[in-house]
Amino acid sequence: MIDVQGLTKRYGRTVAVEDLNFSVKKGEILGFLGPNGAGKTTTMRVLTCYLPPTFGKVSVAGFDVMQEPLEVKKHVGYLPETPPLYTDMRVYEMLAFAGRIKGVPGSELKQRVQRVSEQTSIADVSNKIVGHLSKGYRQRVGLAAALIHNPEVLVLDEPTAGLDPKQIIETRKLIKGLAGEHTIILSTHILPEAAHTCDRVMIINAGKLVAEDTPENLTARLQGFETLNLLVEGPEREVRERLSRVAGVNNVTPSPSSNGRVEFAVQTAKGRDVRKELARAVVESGWGLLELRPVGLSLEEIFLKLTTTDTAEKAAGGA
Amino acid sequence: MRNIWTVARKELSSYFHSPIAYIILTVFAVISGYFFVSILSLFVRQSLMAAQYAEMGQSVHMNVNEMVIRPLLMNVSVISLFLVPMITMRLFAEEKKTGTIELLMTSPLTDLQIILGKFFAALLLYAILLGITFLHALLLFHYGNPDWKPLAVGYLGMLLLGGCFMAWGLMISTLTRNQLVAGLLTFGLFLMLWVIPWVNDYSSGVSGQVASYLGITTHLENFAKGVLDLRDAVYYLSVIGLGLFLTARSVESVRWRA
Numbered sequence: 001m002i003d004v005q006g007l008t009k010r011y012g013r014t015v016a017v018e019d020l021n022f023s024v025k026k027g028e029i030l031g032f033l034g035p036n037g038a039g040k041t042t043t044m045r046v047l048t049c050y051l052p053p054t055f056g057k058v059s060v061a062g063f064d065v066m067q068e069p070l071e072v073k074k075h076v077g078y079l080p081e082t083p084p085l086y087t088d089m090r091v092y093e094m095l096a097f098a099g100r101i102k103g104v105p106g107s108e109l110k111q112r113v114q115r116v117s118e119q120t121s122i123a124d125v126s127n128k129i130v131g132h133l134s135k136g137y138r139q140r141v142g143l144a145a146a147l148i149h150n151p152e153v154l155v156l157d158e159p160t161a162g163l164d165p166k167q168i169i170e171t172r173k174l175i176k177g178l179a180g181e182h183t184i185i186l187s188t189h190i191l192p193e194a195a196h197t198c199d200r201v202m203i204i205n206a207g208k209l210v211a212e213d214t215p216e217n218l219t220a221r222l223q224g225f226e227t228l229n230l231l232v233e234g235p236e237r238e239v240r241e242r243l244s245r246v247a248g249v250n251n252v253t254p255s256p257s258s259n260g261r262v263e264f265a266v267q268t269a270k271g272r273d274v275r276k277e278l279a280r281a282v283v284e285s286g287w288g289l290l291e292l293r294p295v296g297l298s299l300e301e302i303f304l305k306l307t308t309t310d311t312a313e314k315a316a317g318g319a
Numbered sequence: 320m321r322n323i324w325t326v327a328r329k330e331l332s333s334y335f336h337s338p339i340a341y342i343i344l345t346v347f348a349v350i351s352g353y354f355f356v357s358i359l360s361l362f363v364r365q366s367l368m369a370a371q372y373a374e375m376g377q378s379v380h381m382n383v384n385e386m387v388i389r390p391l392l393m394n395v396s397v398i399s400l401f402l403v404p405m406i407t408m409r410l411f412a413e414e415k416k417t418g419t420i421e422l423l424m425t426s427p428l429t430d431l432q433i434i435l436g437k438f439f440a441a442l443l444l445y446a447i448l449l450g451i452t453f454l455h456a457l458l459l460f461h462y463g464n465p466d467w468k469p470l471a472v473g474y475l476g477m478l479l480l481g482g483c484f485m486a487w488g489l490m491i492s493t494l495t496r497n498q499l500v501a502g503l504l505t506f507g508l509f510l511m512l513w514v515i516p517w518v519n520d521y522s523s524g525v526s527g528q529v530a531s532y533l534g535i536t537t538h539l540e541n542f543a544k545g546v547l548d549l550r551d552a553v554y555y556l557s558v559i560g561l562g563l564f565l566t567a568r569s570v571e572s573v574r575w576r577a
Contacts, residue, residue, distance in 0.1 A: 011576075048425040049424075049425060050421060050424050050425050050574065051574055051575075052574060052575070070427045070429070071427075073425055073426055073427040074427045076425070078421075078425045080418065080421050082418050084417070084418045084419040084420075084421050084422035085417075085419070086329070086333070086417075086419060087417070088333060088336045088337060089332075089333075089336075093332075097325065097329050098422070098426075100321075100322075100325045101322060101325055101326070101423070101426045101427070101428055102426050102427060103427055145422070
């Protein structure tokens with residue numbers, strides 16, 4: 001459905017996106033993860049034919065963005081970070097206008113407006129002026145406008161930004177419900193959301209693709225046994241000291257304890273599995289080992305790891 | 320075509336949803352009404368004097384067209400100079416500022432459709448303005464006997480002049496996100512174009528003629544007299560064409576700078 005090869009976008013000397021390659025299958029939900037300025041919005045703008053790429057071949061729904069941009073636009077619904085809404089119009093007028101310019105035939109217009117209003121739960125504010133709506137409602141009107149022409153592809157830039165938890169859950173449900181019929185690319189900072197909603201996740205940093213996989217695979221890939229949580233019954237300082245002496249342990253961090261039990265987060269060197277040694281150390285010292293478990297890296301940690309290690313490595317490499 | 324009309328309609332309803340249209344129409348109505356009354360009063364006084372001369376056997380040529388309609392149209396063109404920037408300054412500047420330009424440019428519309436839609440909406444608003452003066456003209460027909468053909472030509476000239484104003488106001492509006500800057504630049508440009516031929520008084524020969532040709536209201540004079548001169552029509556159409564062409568290039572460049 002979407003095919004991106006070697007996408008590069010430069011503004012003069014600044015490189016926003018460099019040699020990006022990815023594809024999205026029909027009905028899939030792809031998540032874009034990345035720090036601010038990583039190039040997510042730029043990539044989305046290229047996909048929606050707002051910007052032309054400097055290099056590379058991008059095709060959406062079978063149409064090339066440079067050769068047939070009008071066709072691409074007919075098949076794509078775009079929700080930018082700030083929903084582009086005319087604040088002096090009423091909601092239904094806004095949706096009708098969006099429908100008309102996106103090619104919805106006049107006979108279907110009213111029905112489409114009703115349908116997307118129901119889908120995004122804005123039917124009750126249909127007569128209100130857009131400028132008077134709260135951020136949550138505006139976001140939903142923006143989403144409705146993106147859906148109005150029933151596009152095959154949806155490109156959503158931070159669709160849940162600024163929504164309250166209840167609205168986030170509803171939007172998430174809505175997006176998941178749209179998949180299958182529609183192909184969706186969404187960018188987000190809210191990493192648990194990417195993990196819950198997306199089939200696949202791409203992590204972008206400084207214009208380059210850093211990682212791409214399903215959320216589960218990414219977590220597994222980076223998990224290892226490098227972080228372990230121990231619940232020990234014993235004196236905090238001694239336990240801590242004993243654990244630190246185990247070979248391969250980099251760091252032991254105790255957490256606030258209750259009735260003699262202390263929880264320790266133990267960081268080890270990459271690739272070292274020291275569970276046996278830790279267990280032995282605790283038990284042989286006569287303390288109670290109540291719990292020993294590896295902590296999987298959350299997507300957040302993966303994200304930070306990949307995006308900050310990257311810059312640290314780059315800095316080290318450059319230095 | 321449908322897209323052009325959709326954009327035009329949206330733009331027009333936007334004008335009437337805000338105070339802009341009403342303020343402009345009111346101010347224009349008041350000022351042009353004042354001019355109409357003044358010019359007509361002068362004409363009436365002069366007709367009385369002419370009547371006296373006629374009694375004494377001398378005839379004085381009195382022509383409603385020449386003495387009322389023509390000065391009216393010239394005055395209206397000058398008022399437009401000041402009011403038009405108010406009409407055009409928001410056309411693209413507001414879209415850029417609120418981000419709705421992204422909606423327009425990611426929808427299956429060509430840039431030209433967007434530009435023409437806005438152009439026609441602004442021109443239509445200007446035509447409504449002219450419509451107010453038309454009411455004054457109707458009064459003349461009721462009480463007098465002016466020639467309608469020169470009047471029609473005069474209005475054609477006014478519309479062409481309006482087209483110029485709109486095209487260039489639109490162009491300048493694409494240059495900035497700030498409406499005020501757009502308005503000021505537009506006003507400055509029109510002022511220059513209006514003032515250029517005044518140099519004619521001080522200069523002579525070719526430079527004077529060139530300056531005269533460039534003046535935006537000089538070409539209106541023939542129209543106001545009721546003379547449809549192709550050269551004047553060509554001037555206006557060229558200016559409109561150039562304005563729209565530059566607008567199209569400027570809008571295109573948004574994609575390279577975003």
